[in-house]
Amino acid sequence: MGQTTAEKIFAAHLRDEPFQGTKVLDIDRVLCHEITTPVAIADLEWRGKDRVFDASKIKAVIDHVTPAKDSKTALQAKILRDWARRHEIKDFFDVGRNGVCHAIFPEKGYIRPGFTAIMGDSHTCTHGAFGAFAAGVGTTDLEVGILKGVCAFREPKTIRVNLNGKLPGGVYAKDVILFVIGQLGVNGATDRVIEFHGPVVETMSMDARMTLCNMAIEAGGTCGICQPDMVTVEYLWPFIGEEYASKAEALADFQNWVADTDAGYDKVLDFDVSALEPQVTYGFKPDCVKSAKEMAGTKVDQVYIGTCTNGRIEDLRQAAAVLKGRTVADSVRGIVSPATPKIFQEALAEGLIQIFMDAGFCVTNPTCGACLGMSNGVLAEGEVCAATSNRNFSGRMGKGGMVHLMSPSTAAATAITGVITDARSF
Amino acid sequence: MKKTFGGPSIFLDRGDINTDEIIPAKYLTEVTKEALKPYCLEDLSLDGFDPKGEKLANARVIVTRDNFGCGSSREHAPWVFEVNDIHTVIAESYARIFRQNMFNCGMLAIELPKEQIDKLFALEQGSGDVDIAINLAEQEIVARGNGIEESCRFEISPFDKALVEAGGWVEYADARY
Numbered sequence A: 001m002g003q004t005t006a007e008k009i010f011a012a013h014l015r016d017e018p019f020q021g022t023k024v025l026d027i028d029r030v031l032c033h034e035i036t037t038p039v040a041i042a043d044l045e046w047r048g049k050d051r052v053f054d055a056s057k058i059k060a061v062i063d064h065v066t067p068a069k070d071s072k073t074a075l076q077a078k079i080l081r082d083w084a085r086r087h088e089i090k091d092f093f094d095v096g097r098n099g100v101c102h103a104i105f106p107e108k109g110y111i112r113p114g115f116t117a118i119m120g121d122s123h124t125c126t127h128g129a130f131g132a133f134a135a136g137v138g139t140t141d142l143e144v145g146i147l148k149g150v151c152a153f154r155e156p157k158t159i160r161v162n163l164n165g166k167l168p169g170g171v172y173a174k175d176v177i178l179f180v181i182g183q184l185g186v187n188g189a190t191d192r193v194i195e196f197h198g199p200v201v202e203t204m205s206m207d208a209r210m211t212l213c214n215m216a217i218e219a220g221g222t223c224g225i226c227q228p229d230m231v232t233v234e235y236l237w238p239f240i241g242e243e244y245a246s247k248a249e250a251l252a253d254f255q256n257w258v259a260d261t262d263a264g265y266d267k268v269l270d271f272d273v274s275a276l277e278p279q280v281t282y283g284f285k286p287d288c289v290k291s292a293k294e295m296a297g298t299k300v301d302q303v304y305i306g307t308c309t310n311g312r313i314e315d316l317r318q319a320a321a322v323l324k325g326r327t328v329a330d331s332v333r334g335i336v337s338p339a340t341p342k343i344f345q346e347a348l349a350e351g352l353i354q355i356f357m358d359a360g361f362c363v364t365n366p367t368c369g370a371c372l373g374m375s376n377g378v379l380a381e382g383e384v385c386a387a388t389s390n391r392n393f394s395g396r397m398g399k400g401g402m403v404h405l406m407s408p409s410t411a412a413a414t415a416i417t418g419v420i421t422d423a424r425s426f
Numbered sequence B: 001m002k003k004t005f006g007g008p009s010i011f012l013d014r015g016d017i018n019t020d021e022i023i024p025a026k027y028l029t030e031v032t033k034e035a036l037k038p039y040c041l042e043d044l045s046l047d048g049f050d051p052k053g054e055k056l057a058n059a060r061v062i063v064t065r066d067n068f069g070c071g072s073s074r075e076h077a078p079w080v081f082e083v084n085d086i087h088t089v090i091a092e093s094y095a096r097i098f099r100q101n102m103f104n105c106g107m108l109a110i111e112l113p114k115e116q117i118d119k120l121f122a123l124e125q126g127s128g129d130v131d132i133a134i135n136l137a138e139q140e141i142v143a144r145g146n147g148i149e150e151s152c153r154f155e156i157s158p159f160d161k162a163l164v165e166a167g168g169w170v171e172y173a174d175a176r177y
Helices: A005-013 A037-046 A071-086 A101-107 A122-130 A139-148 A173-184 A206-214 A230-240 A247-257 A313-323 A341-349 A352-359 A408-417 B025-029 B034-039 B054-058 B076-082 B096-104 B114-127 B158-166 B169-176
Strands: A014-019 A022-026 A029-033 A058-061 A116-119 A133-136 A150-154 A157-164 A192-197 A223-226 A267-272 A279-281 A289-291 A302-306 A333-337 A361-363 A384-387 A402-405 B007-012 B061-064 B088-091 B108-111 B131-135 B140-145 B148-153
Touching (some): A005 A022, A005 A133, A005 A192, A014 B158, A029 A139, A037 A071, A058 A071, A071 B025, A101 A341, A116 A122, A116 A139, A122 A133, A139 A150, A157 A173, A173 A267, A206 A230, A313 A352, A333 A352, A384 A408, B007 B114, B034 B076, B088 B131, B096 B108, B096 B158, B114 B148
Parallel strands (some): A157 A192, A384 A402
Antiparallel strands (some): A022 A150
């Protein structure tokens, strides 16, 4: 029997199998941010093992609360900064050059097909968009990753999701993944990799594929994986041009990681998305999903566009297309946070920032900020936010607050009317 | 450091209890485990549950339903249990990262079938006070409450068991890789 993408990556990275079913893998990328890394650093110091396995394979960013909002977050940033300097970690991104981890690391070309990556952040599954195996881990796994360059996983089972048909206008990758999570349930993919296939994924950009894979964890999935193809090659070409004689050669190499046609799957799900409508969550779990039409009229106090799910340039273009020439409802606070400085500059050059500001949006620096209720747009008790983020847990964006997840397009339409609105009605 | 397991239990009768409920994100700005201690399960709203109550303060074991610990990768969730001397969770199922974090800290995330979990909840219905003893070597739990005793075996992967016996993943990996 053939192999899935994850099985191929596991086989190529296997360092040890201490017990049947437990695979210890060599890790190509250990990614770090200032919230989950400082305790690992402190523990390594306490153990007298303040070392890194390979500084070139470790990438670090301050992104969750930046610039620091208080003494505690300043200390977290300082611990990460001092550590990166001490160990000569060159790819470290501090204030002015920093962005949301799952946007900035791919943007720098750090993630390649066939790579293994771990990070102390559940949305690390985003990087599977490149045909990599990338998993969110806790601080102890991160600590061992930093010290030894390995991480242990159970043998992966894979759910294959075939996305068939053609996405209608005004319906995006965010709508697709919300729909899929609604079908799978919040633990429908626990201990599973979700492999996305089909014509809908093949025509998606890398930005859209990252949105898709970003939310695999919301169904419990270890990683979302897209098949590497020419879209992947084109995205990575500025970084790999010297490694390959041609794009065709790069493609041939990347295709080593494409799943075999006779690979064994735990489950195969087929969805035709040709009639899919914009999706919105309604409860406190990401699998509570309805169409934007069904949710129409629900009042919101804040609209938040950004995050590792939907803070990339295409997302800002989607939102700006709806906002152009319109203004935010008086009852709504609009906040947009481009996910990286590069995206911010592109948005400036394209006139998108002007559109957001003319509409009455507050434009913040790149940061995770409000998504997890840490800064830059925390909700008050009883308030409701329409957000392009990935998690709608009770109190996620502030105690007593409610979050409705949706696409940038739906969020923009909602900002204009003050109630959840299907952007296609404009 | 190796942990001790078992003791008075608290029952959380809901599935999908997430890491934001176990330890809200606003406390992730702490850089020591000990600083998390007062905030255990602070945002969990559940009938009859008081995060500041005696029941939680005395608990050494949590018994709960399916998909426990879903959401964030924050190890602050197992840590807030660890610093409150809760080294054992017994549930129908777990989110992957939370489960691994428990074993990586040398703690136990025991998985039992729904019928067995139901029996434990039934013990609690009777008396309110249930003490659960854990025998890791024999992979057996014995729950006592209301003058009744329930015992059952549990499955644990040899790797997870080795992590608990080593005191956690750092100790295990450091000795081996």
